[in-house]
Amino acid sequence: MVNEQQQDSGRRPANQGVRGVIPEPNKINASTPYDFSGKNLTPYGGLLPVITMLEKLGFQSLVEQTVTSKRSPRAMDLYRFVLGIVLGLYIGFPRLNQLRFIARDPILTGILKVAKLPVQSTFWRFVNALHRNVARQMLTIMRTMRERVWEAANVKLEVVTIDTDTTVHTLYGQQMGGRKSYNPKNKGKKSYQPMLTFIAETREYVWGELRNGDRPTGKQIGDHLRNVGAAVPPGVKQIYGRADSGFYCREAVEGYEQLNARFVVCARKTARLVEQLRQAEWRPSPKTDAGWECEFRYQPDGWSKPYRFVALRYEKTREEQEEEETEQYQLFATSQYKYRVFVTDFVEPIDFVVWFYGQRGGAENLIKEANNDAGLAAHPSGRFDVNSNHFQLAMLAYNLNCWLMLFNREPQADATALRHTTLATSRLRFLFVAAKIWRHAGRTGVSYSDHYDEKGVFERLMDRLRRIVPRGQGYAPAMLPALR
Numbered sequence: 132m133v134n135e136q137q138q139d140s141g142r143r144p145a146n147q148g149v150r151g152v153i154p155e156p157n158k159i160n161a162s163t164p165y166d167f168s169g170k171n172l173t174p175y176g177g178l179l180p181v182i183t184m185l186e187k188l189g190f191q192s193l194v195e196q197t198v199t200s201k202r203s204p205r206a207m208d209l210y211r212f213v214l215g216i217v218l219g220l221y222i223g224f225p226r227l228n229q230l231r232f233i234a235r236d237p238i239l240t241g242i243l244k245v246a247k248l249p250v251q252s253t254f255w256r257f258v259n260a261l262h263r264n265v266a267r268q269m270l271t272i273m274r275t276m277r278e279r280v281w282e283a284a285n286v287k288l289e290v291v292t293i294d295t296d297t298t299v300h301t302l303y304g305q306q307m308g309g310r311k312s313y314n315p316k317n318k319g320k321k322s323y324q325p326m327l328t329f330i331a332e333t334r335e336y337v338w339g340e341l342r343n344g345d346r347p348t349g350k351q352i353g354d355h356l357r358n359v360g361a362a363v364p365p366g367v368k369q370i371y372g373r374a375d376s377g378f379y380c381r382e383a384v385e386g387y388e389q390l391n392a393r394f395v396v397c398a399r400k401t402a403r404l405v406e407q408l409r410q411a412e413w414r415p416s417p418k419t420d421a422g423w424e425c426e427f428r429y430q431p432d433g434w435s436k437p438y439r440f441v442a443l444r445y446e447k448t449r450e451e452q453e454e455e456e457t458e459q460y461q462l463f464a465t466s467q468y469k470y471r472v473f474v475t476d477f478v479e480p481i482d483f484v485v486w487f488y489g490q491r492g493g494a495e496n497l498i499k500e501a502n503n504d505a506g507l508a509a510h511p512s513g514r515f516d517v518n519s520n521h522f523q524l525a526m527l528a529y530n531l532n533c534w535l536m537l538f539n540r541e542p543q544a545d546a547t548a549l550r551h552t553t554l555a556t557s558r559l560r561f562l563f564v565a566a567k568i569w570r571h572a573g574r575t576g577v578s579y580s581d582h583y584d585e586k587g588v589f590e591r592l593m594d595r596l597r598r599i600v601p602r603g604q605g606y607a608p609a610m611l612p613a614l615r
Contacts, residue, residue: 173238175222176566177558179577180592181531182242184538185214187599188279188606197268202260206249212257213524215243220528223558225506227254237568241575263516269523270338273530274362277335281364283599284537285608287615288546292331292371293359293392294494295378297324297347300508307515310344323510325522326351328359329497331490332546335533336501338362341515341522349382356386369393373491381434384474395488398440398472403431408442408470418482421445421471426481438474441481445469493551504554505529532557537614539592544612560585561592 185191194210204212218239219230233239234248280286300323301316302309309321326347327339338359342351356372363370370392374383376399387394398404407429416424421443430437446468477484501507507525510518532554539561540549552560567578583589598609 171237171568171570173236173566173568174563175233175236175238176564176577176579177562178218178222178238178242179566180535180561180589180596181218181221183593183596184531184535184599187596188276188283190214190276193272193275197272198265199268200257200261200265202257204253204257206253207243207245211243211245212254215239215248216254216258216524217528217531218242220506220525221531221554222562223504225509225525226511227251227258230254238566238577241568258517258520259512259514261517261520263519266340266516266519266523269520269527270358270362273336273523273527276530276534277337277362278364279606280534280537281366283606283609284534284540285610285613286333286537287366287613288332288364289367289615290369290371291363291367292373292490293328293337293363294331294491294497295326295328295355295359295372295374296491296494296498297326297342297377298498298502299324299344300502300510302510304510304513306510306513306518308341308343308518312344312346314344323518325507326355327494327498327501327526328355329494330363331493332549333533333537334493334497334551336497336526336530339522339526341519343515346377349380352378352380353382353386356383357389360390360392371487372396373488373494375491379474381431384434384438388476393476395473395475395477395484397488398474401431404429404440404472407440408444408472411442413444416443416481418480419443419485424481439476439478440472440474441484442470442472443481443485445471500553500555501526501529504558529554535561535592538595538610539588540614542610542612544615546614549614561589564589 191210191214194213198209198213200209203209207215215230216227219227219233222233224230224232228251230248231251240246240248281288299314299316301314302321302323306321306323308323310324311319311321312324314320314322322344323341324344324346325339325341328337329335330337338355340355347355360370370390372387372390372392372394374394374396376397379396379399383396384394407427408425411425411427413423413425416422423444424442425444426439426441428437429440471485473484473488475484477487498507505525505528507522507529509521509525511521512518532552536552536557539552543549564583565580569576569578579586579589595609600607600609
């Protein structure tokens with residue numbers, strides 16, 4: 132039986148809602164028109180969380196009370212000059228002459244409350260007028276900010292690991308303090324050798340200083356470690372320390388002991404130490420990458436008492452035996468074997484000591500991040516004091532990212548599971564965010580794109596930052612759970 136009724140096969144109207152709208156892609160090609168009529172647009176919308184954090188934690192009053200300057204600038208006050216330079220470094224402009232590219236950016240000028248950033252010469256006069264003690268004052272500011280961030284971000288670490296290392300900054304000008312010293316990549320060129328210490332759990336820069344190109348002395352290393360101990364937040368009860376062979380000296384070991392810190396330091400090759408290795412009782416090392424391992428008590432010349440030394444031995448290949456004997460990073464060689472030797476106060480097995488020291492490779496990555504992304508290796512002046520101040524400003528910009536990521540972490544209590552987001556990645560995800568600044572009825576706001584993929588994370592971060600409130604002498608936790 133055939134149904135001869137007419138069928139309504141016409142097009143049905145689409146649902147009157149979002150689901151019925153079929154988006155079409157934007158068609159951009161060589162003939163696409165363009166203009167410059169957009170107003171109050173910025174590519175740095177991610178500065179809003181940064182200034183929110185700094186404002187909630189009292190950064191302005193801290194700078195005004197700590198930093199001293201013999202010059203009273205008229206274009207901006209001292210705080211806004213410091214903030215402008217730090218934000219420029221955070222955005223990715225390590226040179227003062229590059230600030231002209233963001234001189235009229237509406238969100239930056241809105242933060243600094245100026246119509247336009249001053250010209251380069253004004254910034255240079257301000258920087259040159261800063262006293263050499265400003266570097267130490269910036270370290271004081273970072274120490275106080277670290278304590279406030281830990282309170283507000285609910286960081287309750289009682290055990291921290293400090294990684295100390297040096298880096299080489301090759302100089303291409305006539306900077307004061309440059310020396311021809313250890314510089315494997317550019318042999319024969321003058322360089323600086325700054326010394327830096329990081330907290331391994333949070334990746335924060337805790338202490339450091341710009342140094343000339345000479346190898347640090349034992350006294351300088353000991354003073355550095357004592358300053359690190361004073362800069363660690365007061366809630367920390369136990370410190371572990373790691374350092375490479377550049378810090379192998381009596382003063383370093385005594386510095387760790389004064390901090391009641393447990394330590395592992397890579398040893399340098401000496402004739403007496405090689406003799407100890409040859410006399411040691413070696414046994415197979417199945418839990419490490421070496422062929423054999425040993426440990427012994429040994430008191431180097433000038434040291435106050437003997438310490439525990441642990442060593443790994445690797446057999447040379449035939450090709451290595453034929454090559455000229457050279458001292459390598461963390462390894463030194465004899466005619467038949469290569470060795471890795473550590474001095475430590477650990478009582479744990481050798482494989483644990485070696486594993487623990489192996490984790491300090493993260494510090495080298497943090498220094499690389501500071502050099503490449505925070506502008507640490509850009510020494511803008513011929514004067515050493517100006518470069519020292521710029522060094523600490525760059526590390527403050529580096530720490531801004533670490534502090535923001537503490538507020539941006541997932542709800543977790545295990546510090547070992549805390550992942551590090553580098554400054555370069557943070558810029559791409561959270562800083563370079565297109566935004567429009569609007570003003571209406573006496574209010575100013577920021578509008579972001581509805582296509583921003585990280586809007587949920589961004590809103591969570593802003594919510595946490597805006598919940599920061601003072602409590603007593605400190606700050607109430609703005610998030611849960613506590614990071615331990």
